[in-house]
Amino acid sequence: xxxxxxxxxxxxxxxxxxxxxxxRSLDFQATTMFWYRQxxxxxxxxMATSNEGSKATYEQGVEKDKFLINHASLTLSTLTxxxxxxxxxxxxxxxxxxxxxxxxxxxxxxxxxxL
Amino acid sequence: xxxVTQSQPEMSVQEAETVTLSCTYDTSxxxxxxxxxxxxxxxxxxxxxxxxxxxxxxxxxxxxxxxFQKAAKSFSLKISDSQLGDxxxxxxxxxxxxxxxxxxxxxxxxxxxxxx
Numbered sequence: 001x002x003x004x005x006x007x008x009x010x011x012x013x014x015x016x017x018x019x020x021x022x023x024r025s026l027d028f029q030a031t032t033m034f035w036y037r038q039x040x041x042x043x044x045x046x047m048a049t050s051n052e053g054s055k056a057t058y059e060q061g062v063e064k065d066k067f068l069i070n071h072a073s074l075t076l077s078t079l080t081x082x083x084x085x086x087x088x089x090x091x092x093x094x095x096x097x098x099x100x101x102x103x104x105x106x107x108x109x110x111x112x113x114x115l
Numbered sequence: 116x117x118x119v120t121q122s123q124p125e126m127s128v129q130e131a132e133t134v135t136l137s138c139t140y141d142t143s144x145x146x147x148x149x150x151x152x153x154x155x156x157x158x159x160x161x162x163x164x165x166x167x168x169x170x171x172x173x174x175x176x177x178x179x180x181x182x183f184q185k186a187a188k189s190f191s192l193k194i195s196d197s198q199l200g201d202x203x204x205x206x207x208x209x210x211x212x213x214x215x216x217x218x219x220x221x222x223x224x225x226x227x228x229x230x231x
Contacts, residue, residue: 034218043206043221091158104219106160
């Protein structure tokens with residue numbers, strides 16, 4: 001099946017720094033990618049929908065200046081957590097639609113810990 | 116508003132037993148997809164099974180099958196001959212049918228524990 005790779009899998013940073021998470025579709029073109037946040041023992045919360053070549057669409061309550069999303073190519077979307085704070089610590093997951101089958105594939109997730 | 120409800124926070128069964136996870140949903144879409152995803156301790160989401168709402172026949176994938184009751188808006192997952200590797204969080208999700216409207220609404224999840 002199609003593969004979505006997410007990097008890094010774990011990142012620890014100091015408060016105030018920015019962290020970039022990459023999401024790559026390895027063997028298909030992804031015009032649309034989704035970014036989720038998952039709190040411990042909870043379900044996925046959609047943060048934003050990223051479309052190649054255009055601005056991301058953010059869900060209500062998600063700060064677009066805080067969570068910068070760039071989808072510059074058909075195989076790569078990035079999420080940058082700017083000026084990270086401890087409350088931004090979470091598990092971030094990306095997913096992408098494989099256009100031929102319409103199936104949604106998920107990255108491995110990235111655990112962010114802000115000290 | 117679209118909602119997905121999983122009423123069982125946690126379930127536990129013995130290995131080789133059959134277990135059914137419940138899911139109900141509410142949507143205003145005429146055509147939509149329903150999904151069950153598995154999230155093992157490794158945290159990566161894995162698609163278990165998918166059902167297209169316009170298909171009356173219940174989807175099956177090896178030991179996994181669904182009971183799709185469209186009128187009742189119910190979409191339960193049955194796992195037969197459960198295995199230790201089935202231990203995971205299971206999420207039910209509903210989504211639109213077009214690629215431009217593929218945002219999924221997620222249930223809260225059911226933690227399934229398979230005991231040896």
